[in-house]
Amino acid sequence: MDASSHIDDLAAFVTASPSSFHAAAEVARRLTEAGSRTLDERDDWTGTLTGGERVLVVRDGAVIALALPADASAVTPFRILGAHTDSPGFVLKPEPLLSGGAWQQLGVEVYGGPILASWFDRELELAGRVVDAEGRSHLVRTGPIARIPHLAIHLDRDTNTGFAPDRQRDTMPVVGVDGDPADLIGALAASAGLSAADVVGIDAITVDTQPPRRFGLDGTLFASGRLDNLSSTHAGVVALGAAQPEGVIAVLATFDHEEVGSESRSGAAGPLLADVLERVSAALGGDRSAFHRALAGSWCLSADAGHAVHPNRGDRHDPTVRPVAGGGPLLKINANQRYTTDAAGTALWTGICAAADVPWQPFVSNNAVPCGSTIGPITATRLGIRTLDVGTPLLSMHSARELCHVDDPARLAAAAQAFLSGVGSDR
Structure with a gap:
């Protein structure tokens, strides 16, 4: 090849x-x-x-x-x-839907050693597997549902000189506005053709949804x-x-x-x-x-x-x-x-x-x-x-x-x- x-x-x-x-x-x-x-x-x-x-x-x-x-x-x-x-990425925590500051967010745990700043302001999906009551595994991926937002520079004038995100406070992705309908388990289950009631276990990680691509003046570089x-x-x-x-x-x-x-x-x-x-x-x-x-x-x-x-x-x-x-x-x-x-x-x-x-x-x-x-x-x-x-x-x-x-x-x-x-x- x-x-x-x-x-x-x-x-x-x-x-x-x-x-x-x-x-x-x-x-x-x-x-x-x-x-x-x-x-x-x-x-x-x-x-x-x-x-x-x-x-x-x-x-x-x-x-x-x-x-x-x-x-x-x-x-x-x-x-x-x-x-x-x-x-590296962020793995979904148990009882993952959070509510704070009028936003719906995901509770996630840092997996491995990601460059945290690179994950901000990207449309993310969840992907992995769910396990049903009979112990069968099903692959799942949601498509873009989440984003970890940067704090605007107007609210943190030092962000370009000392950005050091807190691994707990600053990395919880937003998935919606507080009060809107939200069914995260249902979204995961639906991608495998299941109902939310079928799901008893979840192993899911965040994924950047931007596709791989060639770039550069002569197309010899590859980003993914x-x-x-x-x-x-x-x-x-x-x-x-x-x-x-x-x-x-x-x-x-x-x-x-x-x-x-x-x-x-x-x-x-x-x-x-x-x-x-x-x-x-x-x-x-x-x-x-x-x-x-x-x-x-x-x-x-x-x-x-x-x-x-x-x-x-x-x-x-x-x-x-x-x-x-x-x-x-x-x-x-x-x-x-x-x-x-x-x-x-x-x-x-x-x-x-x-x-x-x-x-x-x-x-x-x-x-x-x-x-x-x-x-x-x-x-x-x-x-x-x-x-x-x-x-x-x-x-x-x-x-x-x-x-x-x-x-x-x-x-x-x-x-x-x-x-x-x-x-x-x-x-």
Whole structure:
């Protein structure tokens, strides 16, 4: 897929994925249409897998998808592309309708680390899932219903010199005027074809409703919400669909809750990936020893977003390592293991990108600026497998609307396809 087609498809993927639950459903839909079969975690998988098959497991907002080579066995190593489906925002609180100052508002809780100011004065929708009395989940999205309003400059003359919104007082979105009819649960339920009485549980997050778009003098820039980390999730779907694994089992692992530490049943710190991989190894006739032999030859490519040098604040970056938008995906390095890339991972990445004809750039943090982290260290700790960290360079990470160069997501997908196909040394 060329860069222009890839960015158009990424825009469609982001639009279809307003929440982690929607993203997982969209990943599953695309892979199913391409020939993958869904495995039920409650079933016995013994003897049900064969070489050459493609299968997937969905758990809440996470998906584990595998492409088996024709000669797959219990000791075949895994090539895992890890990404995440969630993004920062505001999650709906219980009893969410509030009344104050003649306005109807939503009670929301800050999720992850959003750039709060970027969320003001945008038309927002709610998206996620509702659960009915029988425990069935239904995807929901409301369309634009909410807005977090700035205080006018006439009422705060210092807003341009010291705007620091209070996370409780200033972030409650307005959804109407006090006294007007309001049925928030009904609006969520209706989007799933349910009545308000059917809904007994809600997991919903705010989403900016402005669609993704290309821009810039030559159209080479791309703005969108949730590029961290749907750009990597989408690259993984494209890469797995095109990969022809040889000597490895190709795996796409898209987790939820990375933005809040990954500690959940669908997060990278939970047992999901280890459980699925061990059960696949067992279904191919192996025991626990065979599974650990497979892990010993395995790699994880932790794909998350990274930072391009900021045009106005270059002082926040390393003075010599200066990755740019349009320069190719980043190889993320941190001596304190916030990223897991080491010399062996660098060698593998170099070979992969050479085979895929993809330029790449190193990334390392300024020593005076705290470094973020990814699922890479978590996966390495959970499974004991070799891991490296990569990602698309962005501006405005964790803004309601992030920015990348149109060429870089396709390059990440091309490198990921080579990785999942088994290119590069695994020694």
